[in-house]
Amino acid sequence: MILTNVQLVLADEVMRGTIVVEGGRIQAIDSTESHLPEAIDGEGGFILPGLVELHTDNMEKHFSPRPGVRWPSTAAFKVHDAQMISSGITTVFDAISVGDVIEHSERINNLRIMVNALKSSREHGFCRADHRLHLRCELSHADTLANFEQLFALHRPQLVSVMDHSPGQRQYVDLSAYRRYFQGKYHMSDSEIDAFIIRQSAASERYSSSYRQQICDICHRYAIPLASHDDATDEHIQQALAENIQIAEFPTALSAAKAAHEHGIAVVMGAPNVVRGGSHSGNVAAHELAQQGLLDILSSDYYPASLLDAAFKLADDVSNPYDLPQACALVTCHPAERVGLTDRGRLEVGLNADLIWCHQRAGQVHIHQVLRAGERVF
Missing domain, CATH: 2.30.40.10 (Urease, subunit C, domain 1)
Structure with missing residues (x-):
């Protein structure tokens, strides 16, 4: 051609x-x-x-299009694949959640189904994009470590991220924001959300630190790239440096993003954040980081078509230093290089x-x- x-x-x-x-x-x-x-x-x-996507949970919605509805796995995966390709994403790291903040959720029930569908679709040549496995580990869930070890043995991931969505920290330092989000999402009463906050805080205290260390150790042993998630403080970045983490996904505060960038940890922000003009959680906006040249990678996160749109929007915005080649690098060569893809x-x-x-x-x-x-x- x-x-x-x-x-x-x-x-x-x-x-x-x-x-x-x-x-x-x-x-x-x-x-x-x-x-x-x-x-x-x-x-x-x-x-x-072609765009390189390191963190999308877009696949989940096709496996469970409505509460209580489970779609046939291969058909669900093919629709997800088509959506990726139609958005210009030719390499995609499907972020499949190991653990959740809610027990027995559809996300947990679909875990192995989604991983198996990804593997089977690749083996049968159904994929138009190059799909790779990203295991996103919710550290405060009791079964996360056991499930991670079992999946790791059967389906070696190409990227692993560690996260803790417990109340009062990282993405949810503001307890009122935590309460508003989870109470609305799961239709809890005031007493139910109070009990939920207590339970989730206790689970984080019990599991998160130990699970994080063990998962990081496994990834280091097998040279699997690691990402942190929702870093909010300089202390979080220092912890990531000590753990040889190379990618900081969605830092929630300007200071954390600046510390990560200055220490050579790639700062990932959501492309929807760029397109919408701000964070849906009320955290630092991507355009604030762009104005200071702190963006290294963009991720479509929950909306695949946002990735290409965000690159062009950044390039058209004269308030930041990114021209079109620099903006496109955020969705092409920068993510590829961070996970060792040089081709x-x-x-x-x-x-x-x-x-x-x-x-x-x-x-x-x-x-x-x-x-x-x-x-x-x-």
């Missing part, structure tokens, strides 16, 4: 020219226009690397031809085609 008359989003510039794909890889990049009869006119659209994430000769062909019109980004390993998948 020869695509010409396109704007190539390179590492440090946007260059108008031509890209040649053959054998699943990028064979040539040129600043001139091709006049070969087989060349496809890109009509001035952008060509950028993708950049437009360079010899790398995988994971590509997005898109246009920006009327303030919106429209995807025309998506290629993975040189094959059109959308």
Whole structure:
């Protein structure tokens, strides 16, 4: 495939020219226009690397589309895969939760079903995106360590994150925000939420520290990349440094994000936070970090289409230092490099031809085609 008359989003510039794909890889990049009869006119659209997503829980909603409804696993996974590809995400780390804040939740019931569906779909060639396993470990849940060890033995993850959504800390330092969120989500009375807060605090005291240490030790032994979650203080970042954690997912405070960035821990923020203009939990907004150049990676989190939109929105915002190549790096080469993927994430000769062909019109980004390993998948 020869695509010409396109704007190539390179590492440090946007260059108008031509890209040649053959054998699943990028064979040539040129600043001139091709006049070969087989060349496809890109009509001035952008060509950028396929997006790399490190943390999405999008798969869960397809396995349980309504309370009490469990969808057939392979069909659910295929819809999730299609949504990823249609959003330009060619490499996705599916964040599957080990443990939850609620006992016997659908998330826990679907744990092995989702992991098995991911593995089976890869083995049978159903995947259009390159799906990898991210185990997100809720440390305050009693069964988390046992479930993690069992899954690790059967399905080695490519990324692990450690988190604790207990009241009064990290994402929920503000107890009123915790109360409002969980009381609304699970329809608890005032007395029920009071008892829930006491129970969750006790579970965190009992399990979180020990489980975190043991899970980190296992990951170090097998060289699995580690991410922390919802860091709120400098102390949290110091703990992450001591544990050789390389990624800080969704820090909740500016000071924590600044400390992580300065110590070489990649700061991940939610692309929905960028698109919406703020955090739905009332924590630090991504645009505040962007203005200080503290963003390293973006994640679509719960809304896949936000990833590409957020990159272009950041690039169009003159209040921050990110131009289009720098903004696209947050969703391509930066996440790829942090998890050891050196064969993708950049437009360079010899790398995988994971590509997005898109246009920006009327303030919106429209995807025309998506290629993975040189094959059109959308």
